[in-house]
Amino acid sequence: MAIDNVSRRDFFKVGSIAGLAAGVAGLGIGSVLGVPEEAVAETVTVTDFVYTCPVCGAKAVDYDALVKHFEAEHPDANCGVPQCATLNINGNELKVQVEPQWTLRETLLKAVGLSGGAKEMCDRGGCGSCTVLIDGVPALACTTLAVQCEGKAIETSEGIAADERFRPLVESYAKHDTAQCGYCTPGQFTVAKYIIEKYGEPTEEQIREELAGNICRCGTYSRHVKAIQEAAAAMKGGN
Amino acid sequence: MKHFKHLQATSADQAAKEAAGGTAWVMAGGTDLLGTLKDEIFPEYPETVIDLKTIEGMDSIEEDGDALRIGALAKLSAVAESELVRQHAQALAQAAERVASPTIRHMGTLGGNVCQMHRCWYFRVPDDRFHCRRKGGKTCPARIGDNRYHSIFGDDNGCYAVSSHDTAPALVALGATVVTTKREIPAEEFFGAHGHRSNVLEDGEVVKEFRVPKTAKSAFQKFALRKSIDFPVVNCAVAQGSDRATRVVLGGVYAAPWRSKEAEEAVAGGVTAESAAKAGEAAVSVAKPLGKNAYKVDIARTLVKRTLTDLV
Numbered sequence: 353m354a355i356d357n358v359s360r361r362d363f364f365k366v367g368s369i370a371g372l373a374a375g376v377a378g379l380g381i382g383s384v385l386g387v388p389e390e391a392v393a394e395t396v397t398v399t400d401f402v403y404t405c406p407v408c409g410a411k412a413v414d415y416d417a418l419v420k421h422f423e424a425e426h427p428d429a430n431c432g433v434p435q436c437a438t439l440n441i442n443g444n445e446l447k448v449q450v451e452p453q454w455t456l457r458e459t460l461l462k463a464v465g466l467s468g469g470a471k472e473m474c475d476r477g478g479c480g481s482c483t484v485l486i487d488g489v490p491a492l493a494c495t496t497l498a499v500q501c502e503g504k505a506i507e508t509s510e511g512i513a514a515d516e517r518f519r520p521l522v523e524s525y526a527k528h529d530t531a532q533c534g535y536c537t538p539g540q541f542t543v544a545k546y547i548i549e550k551y552g553e554p555t556e557e558q559i560r561e562e563l564a565g566n567i568c569r570c571g572t573y574s575r576h577v578k579a580i581q582e583a584a585a586a587m588k589g590g591n
Numbered sequence: 592m593k594h595f596k597h598l599q600a601t602s603a604d605q606a607a608k609e610a611a612g613g614t615a616w617v618m619a620g621g622t623d624l625l626g627t628l629k630d631e632i633f634p635e636y637p638e639t640v641i642d643l644k645t646i647e648g649m650d651s652i653e654e655d656g657d658a659l660r661i662g663a664l665a666k667l668s669a670v671a672e673s674e675l676v677r678q679h680a681q682a683l684a685q686a687a688e689r690v691a692s693p694t695i696r697h698m699g700t701l702g703g704n705v706c707q708m709h710r711c712w713y714f715r716v717p718d719d720r721f722h723c724r725r726k727g728g729k730t731c732p733a734r735i736g737d738n739r740y741h742s743i744f745g746d747d748n749g750c751y752a753v754s755s756h757d758t759a760p761a762l763v764a765l766g767a768t769v770v771t772t773k774r775e776i777p778a779e780e781f782f783g784a785h786g787h788r789s790n791v792l793e794d795g796e797v798v799k800e801f802r803v804p805k806t807a808k809s810a811f812q813k814f815a816l817r818k819s820i821d822f823p824v825v826n827c828a829v830a831q832g833s834d835r836a837t838r839v840v841l842g843g844v845y846a847a848p849w850r851s852k853e854a855e856e857a858v859a860g861g862v863t864a865e866s867a868a869k870a871g872e873a874a875v876s877v878a879k880p881l882g883k884n885a886y887k888v889d890i891a892r893t894l895v896k897r898t899l900t901d902l903v
Contacts, residue, residue: 431594452597452640455625476626478820483694490694495625499597500642543694564819565692 403449406431415447437502441466442511450498457482457493460508469508469538470494480566483539484508490543490565509538512545520586521545521579528579532570540566544580553584592628595637599645603663603797606641607772611795615639619664619703622695627708630717633787634726643702649799650700652676657805663702663798667758668693670701682809682828686761689813692820702798704758705769705781709789709846710822711741711752724749725784738881740824740843743888745879747846750784755822760842761811763850764828767803771796782847789846806830810901814890825890827898837862839870839899841891844878853877854895862902871896 412418470493485507600606616637671688722728809830815821854874
């Protein structure tokens with residue numbers, strides 16, 4: 353039985369080091385999957401991914417091992433054989449253990465280990481801090497089921513921040529101090545990418561309209577407008 | 592959320608068949624249903640959630656003679672941006688544009704917005720702590736409780752919740768028809784407080800599309816506490832058909848969109864600044880506000896006047 357004893361704590365520790373390597377930790381953006389390959393290579397690879405038995409909590413390194421373990425040890429468990437979905441997250445095809453009732457936000461945090469991007473705030477679709485891009489369009493990860501996302505391209509703020517093309521956006525976000533407490537910033541940042549791709553050089557009105565679903569208790573709204581406009585100008589239409 | 596099975600529907604009829612037993616619930620964009628499941632607002636919980644989004648071809652917006660056919664899975668953002676809808680059913684485009692936030696409009700569908708459950712804070716309280724009329728209880732807590740966002744035109748089957756779908760009054764004003772897997776229902780008869788539902792759908796019935804007659808002149812306005820993302824306190828849609836008759840429909844004031852015959856009579860001779868003001872007065876002449884929502888009467892009066900003025 354190929355149950356490995358990789359602890360989740362080790363997994364996340366490695367993840368956060370890799371996040372720092374991406375140089376965007378100040379924004380709360382950056383974790384395992386979005387960072388450049390070389391930063392991750394020596395510490396963790398996506399195949400190190402941990403699968404957890406829903407009954408006894410044992411860890412497995414791959415899905416087949418988990419199913420084999422489950423069928424051997426818990427043949428009568430009423431939760432059914434653990435399911436798995438293939439998700440394309442920030443360009444990485446990942447086989448992830450999911451349950452049908454798991455939202456994408458839960459899955460990104462619990463099963464993938466991406467804690468920086470889709471944040472839990474209201475968990476009812478009212479605040480926008482869990483925004484991710486699904487096939488390039490903003491979607492709320494807290495009101496999307498993970499199993500609905502198979503075959504779709506999911507982009508989180510970690511992935512956008514690690515994308516060289518969007519370096520000017522990260523820099524102008526830092527320059528304009530858009531993150532005050534920083535909790536809503538990954539959501540706003542994700543929509544910012546969408547705005548730049550959609551409008552090229554957006555007007556203030558367009559930015560305010562598109563960011564209308566992202567609530568910020570610190571009131572940093574006007575800084576986002578400045579940061580996005582400056583980044584858009586620097587990127588000359590985002591290409 | 593508690594465990595449920597997930598089923599990807601391939602057609603509306605298949606989804607309807609699967610949902611016929613009542614233990615499987617259908618979901619379109621999921622923006623409403625998942626919240627209610629997280630809060631477990633109902634004593635019941637579905638065994639299976641049927642995902643309608645996987646049905647192909649149910650999101651089209653097309654012209655069909657003198658009407659528009661809008662698939663139930665058309666995204667609210669697509670409805671708001673569609674040239675066809677803007678040209679022939681402006682009130683619907685304006686209403687779709689004011690639903691919630693841009694992100695929710697990218698996820699939510701027209702069918703889902705029309706079928707969403709009522710937003711009453713007693714009905715929606717987590718863990719079914721107020722076992723209200725809608726869930727089989729005896730009383731409506733809003734009647735003597737905090738009813739600042741509740742009905743100003745009385746109860747529907749003892750329920751004082753209000754219809755807060757933005758697109759519903761627009762569909763009623765435009766004289767749309769709701770096509771389900773079983774029948775065709777005029778939008779005007781579609782809504783109301785029926786069990787958990789805000790409409791007359793039965794178990795095993797799925798909305799397939801909306802047929803909206805082309806209307807030259809229509810308008811929609813919404814009053815909400817925040818412009819960016821909020822449910823309406825009151826909204827209003829008006830439409831002028833080819834027979835020059837004007838339909839005035841208010842939302843957020845009753846358990847279903849409230850068609851105001853009184854206001855319609857006031858503008859029967861044509862919409863002018865004066866008759867619009869009279870229509871506002873007439874619309875609220877039959878209002879019966881509850882303890883804490885008399886302010887909504889003033890908002891409704893003004894909103895009817897303003898929306899009618901958009902037609903001039």
